[in-house]
Amino acid sequence: MRKLWAPWRMDYITREKDENCIFCRAGQEKKDETNYVVLRGKNCLTMLNIFPYNNGHLMIAPYRHLSEIENLRNEEIQELMTTSQLMVKLLKKVMKPEGFNIGINLGRAGGAGIVDHLHLHIVPRWEGDTNYMPVISETKVISQALKQTYRQFKEELSRMGF
Numbered sequence: 342m343r344k345l346w347a348p349w350r351m352d353y354i355t356r357e358k359d360e361n362c363i364f365c366r367a368g369q370e371k372k373d374e375t376n377y378v379v380l381r382g383k384n385c386l387t388m389l390n391i392f393p394y395n396n397g398h399l400m401i402a403p404y405r406h407l408s409e410i411e412n413l414r415n416e417e418i419q420e421l422m423t424t425s426q427l428m429v430k431l432l433k434k435v436m437k438p439e440g441f442n443i444g445i446n447l448g449r450a451g452g453a454g455i456v457d458h459l460h461l462h463i464v465p466r467w468e469g470d471t472n473y474m475p476v477i478s479e480t481k482v483i484s485q486a487l488k489q490t491y492r493q494f495k496e497e498l499s500r501m502g503f
């Protein structure tokens with residue numbers, strides 16, 4: 342069989358994982374509780390944002406370290422969306438939000454905190470919740486809230502069969 346010369350594969354292979362990236366690290370490490378990973382799928386993982394816009398703020402990221410939405414594979418796109426549905430279901434059960442923000446920030450100018458590894462945000466919203474950040478601005482309060490939220494999510498997910 343003729344060997345295919347594909348130099349672009351090299352860039353893809355070396356960029357597959359980045360040790361300094363929180364999504365890659367959470368994907369590789371087997372410390373889901375410490376990393377607040379609530380769910381591992383086939384192509385994506387879901388974790389709590391430790392700098393949340395709101396309590397229950399989740400991020401879904403493909404395992405692959407990539408920044409461009411055009412480079413997502415169909416199965417990754419599909420799983421990002423089906424996981425979003427599942428997480429909305431979870432959030433509705435646990436937190437009874439009145440609305441959601443779901444979105445992807447691309448590029449620094451687009452507001453992405455982690456530019457190199459694409460991720461989808463799911464932020465539960467309540468009427469009049471814009472004052473949430475000042476309330477949780479104390480780190481200790483955040484980490485307690487995170488641990489509690491993590492436990493609640495894991496319990497509900499296991500009840501849901503995940």
Ligand SMILES: [Zn+2]
Binds near residue numbers: 358
């Ligand atoms: Zn990464």
